[in-house]
Amino acid sequence: MTGEVLRILLLILQLGFLGLLYLILFNFARSLLRDLRTAEVTQLASQSGIGRLAVLESVADDPGTGNTIALGPINSIGRNVNSTIFIDDDFVSGTHAMLTFRGRSWFIEDQGSTNGTYVNGHRIDRAVALSFGDEVTIGRARMRLER
Amino acid sequence: MRAVARPVELRLLLPLVILVPLGFAVTHIAQTGLPEPGPMAIAIGYVGLVLAAHLALRLLGNRGDQLLLPAAATVGGIGIVMLNRLPQDLLGTDVFGVQMGMATTQLLWFGVGLGAMVLVADRFRDDGILRHYKYTWALAGTALLIVTFLFGREVNGARLWIFVGPVGFQPGEAIKIVLVIFIAGYLAEKRTLLAGASVRLGRLRFPPLPYLLPMVVIFVIVMLIVVVSRDLGTALLFLGIFLTMLFVATGRRSYVLLGLVLFVAGSLVAYNLFGHVRVRVDNWIDPFADPSGTGYQTVQALYAFGRGGLFGEGLGQGLPMIGGHLPIPALPTDFIFAAVAEELGLIGAVALLGVVTVLVFRGLRTAILARDDFSAMLAVGLTVSLGLQTIIIAAGNVKLVPLTGITFPFLSYGGSSLLASFVVVGLLLAISHRSAIDAQAEGRAA
Numbered sequence: 001m002t003g004e005v006l007r008i009l010l011l012i013l014q015l016g017f018l019g020l021l022y023l024i025l026f027n028f029a030r031s032l033l034r035d036l037r038t039a040e041v042t043q044l045a046s047q048s049g050i051g052r053l054a055v056l057e058s059v060a061d062d063p064g065t066g067n068t069i070a071l072g073p074i075n076s077i078g079r080n081v082n083s084t085i086f087i088d089d090d091f092v093s094g095t096h097a098m099l100t101f102r103g104r105s106w107f108i109e110d111q112g113s114t115n116g117t118y119v120n121g122h123r124i125d126r127a128v129a130l131s132f133g134d135e136v137t138i139g140r141a142r143m144r145l146e147r
Numbered sequence: 148m149r150a151v152a153r154p155v156e157l158r159l160l161l162p163l164v165i166l167v168p169l170g171f172a173v174t175h176i177a178q179t180g181l182p183e184p185g186p187m188a189i190a191i192g193y194v195g196l197v198l199a200a201h202l203a204l205r206l207l208g209n210r211g212d213q214l215l216l217p218a219a220a221t222v223g224g225i226g227i228v229m230l231n232r233l234p235q236d237l238l239g240t241d242v243f244g245v246q247m248g249m250a251t252t253q254l255l256w257f258g259v260g261l262g263a264m265v266l267v268a269d270r271f272r273d274d275g276i277l278r279h280y281k282y283t284w285a286l287a288g289t290a291l292l293i294v295t296f297l298f299g300r301e302v303n304g305a306r307l308w309i310f311v312g313p314v315g316f317q318p319g320e321a322i323k324i325v326l327v328i329f330i331a332g333y334l335a336e337k338r339t340l341l342a343g344a345s346v347r348l349g350r351l352r353f354p355p356l357p358y359l360l361p362m363v364v365i366f367v368i369v370m371l372i373v374v375v376s377r378d379l380g381t382a383l384l385f386l387g388i389f390l391t392m393l394f395v396a397t398g399r400r401s402y403v404l405l406g407l408v409l410f411v412a413g414s415l416v417a418y419n420l421f422g423h424v425r426v427r428v429d430n431w432i433d434p435f436a437d438p439s440g441t442g443y444q445t446v447q448a449l450y451a452f453g454r455g456g457l458f459g460e461g462l463g464q465g466l467p468m469i470g471g472h473l474p475i476p477a478l479p480t481d482f483i484f485a486a487v488a489e490e491l492g493l494i495g496a497v498a499l500l501g502v503v504t505v506l507v508f509r510g511l512r513t514a515i516l517a518r519d520d521f522s523a524m525l526a527v528g529l530t531v532s533l534g535l536q537t538i539i540i541a542a543g544n545v546k547l548v549p550l551t552g553i554t555f556p557f558l559s560y561g562g563s564s565l566l567a568s569f570v571v572v573g574l575l576l577a578i579s580h581r582s583a584i585d586a587q588a589e590g591r592a593a
Contacts, residue, residue, distance in 0.1 A: 006176070006180065010173065017166065017169050017462060020162055022498060023162055024163075025501050032214070032505065131335055131338050133521050145519075
């Protein structure tokens with residue numbers, strides 16, 4: 001084989017390498033675009049709002065462990081059946097706590113309950129700002145604030 | 148734990164089965180002039196490892212982002228082609244009497260890194276371990292840094308290595324991750340306080356210092372140790388990560404402004420205080436002032452970019468050796484981007500940066516989709532660490548910023564860097580897995 005042929009072979013292989021690299025890049029771009037389109041659709045489908053509570057642990061059936069509760073801007077939590085978030089547990093007071101969305105953050109305030117409201121294991125004595133991921137314990141129900 | 152299909156990932160990985168061996172063949176033909184593919188063991192080993200990692204993620208039922216692994220593996224594939232094409236005795240290790248070349252060593256670290264990625268993606272699905280022990284993590288990281296500073300081995304004027312028997316490790320890479328975990332945990336806990344309160348002094352608003360103090364103290368300690376051990380690139384990287392995370396957590400431009408002012412002041416002090424900083428900056432302003440001395444590497448890198456031009460010299464056809472020596476001693480680590488640009492040209496270098504961009508894009512997407520603040524902050528910090536590291540070293544290569552010795556993620560030679568980068572991908576996989584599971588549960592409930 002002459003040097004000339006080898007050079008041409010090398011050039012072809014070289015171009016093949018670059019071409020393949022751009023094919024990979026094109027594949028990435030296609031996956032990204034497809035993902036963006038589906039994301040748009042799912043976002044339209046679930047105008048999910050401002051947050052939700054995931055129930056991590058609960059002795060009651062209402063709410064049961066593993067449930068998620070969609071939140072409005074103002075939520076009362078308690079054993080009173082008229083509460084926005086009704087917890088069927090003897091350790092929970094009638095009107096136990098208020099969970100509200102003000103400005104850009106969530107706040108929780110105890111409403112003079114007997115057994116107290118806990119945020120990440122600490123009992124609160126005033127309105128406390130919550131971050132997404134914080135755990136709220138009311139009675140024997142342990143819940144996590146999520147977006 | 149049920150096995151899942153990851154079809155997008157598989158489809159994106161398949162071209163690598165051809166790309167890497169093709170790269171090996173091209174360099175072999177170009178270097179020997181023989182029309183044969185040459186030895187393929189390392190190329191096949193690499194592709195095999197990546198596919199094995201894909202399979203492991205499937206079997207473990209990971210529903211995390213499917214573009215992360217292919218993006219990392221593509222950059223890594225180009226890296227191993229470049230490393231295999233350089234003289235093998237250049238760098239390499241001698242493990243228990245077995246002498247291994249540079250590409251073989253790198254392949255071994257790819258195995259370790261991919262294994263760690265799969266393990267982390269599976270083990271850290273629940274982020275409690277990371278979140279609750281943030282001070283322990285910070286303390287462990289700082290302790291490791293101090294141990295390195297006191298007992299580490301000095302390589303190239305910086306004491307960054309710890310040796311356990313024959314295996315060396317750079318703790319700086321691990322500390323990068325630990326620091327991100329700590330800052331994410333801290334900011335997620337204090338986010339509402341930080342965003343709300345501020346101290347007003349006249350017309351200026353300052354961050355509420357008491358809330359920030361614990362984090363700032365730990366950060367300053369880390370920065371001091373890093374700067375004193377002359378690891379400038381890492382210092383710059385840490386600062387960038389810190390400011391970005393602070394900005395993301397609070398949405399306050401004033402924090403970033405304050406950080407940048409501190410950075411400029413610190414840079415001026417460092418320039419006047421440390422000789423090695425002055426050398427780096429002077430080389431950046433005019434490397435041709437001392438082209439065969441301190442400016443040598445930068446000048447050679449610029450020549451490499453120039454020779455590469457638009458389409459490159461061709462794989463295996465660059466000028467790796469002048470008179471039996473590499474023109475750039477740190478070619479496999481700090482200057483590998485220059486080598487890629489020389490042989491694949493501007494279009495190759497742009498494609499490479501494009502793939503890194505995909506990685507960053509998906510990392511930030513993981514952050515947006517995360518269900519809680521800690522996961523979101525963690526994903527942002529980890530992603531920024533990869534992206535910023537790429538920018539700092541690539542910009543250093545083309546003389547856009549002063550050169551600092553850090554690695555190009557997944558591309559450069561080096562075990563610690565590879566391992567750390569793959570752990571980052573593993574954590575991102577774990578976070579995106581959690582949000583995918585949550586979204587699915589929500590869909591079923593609705």
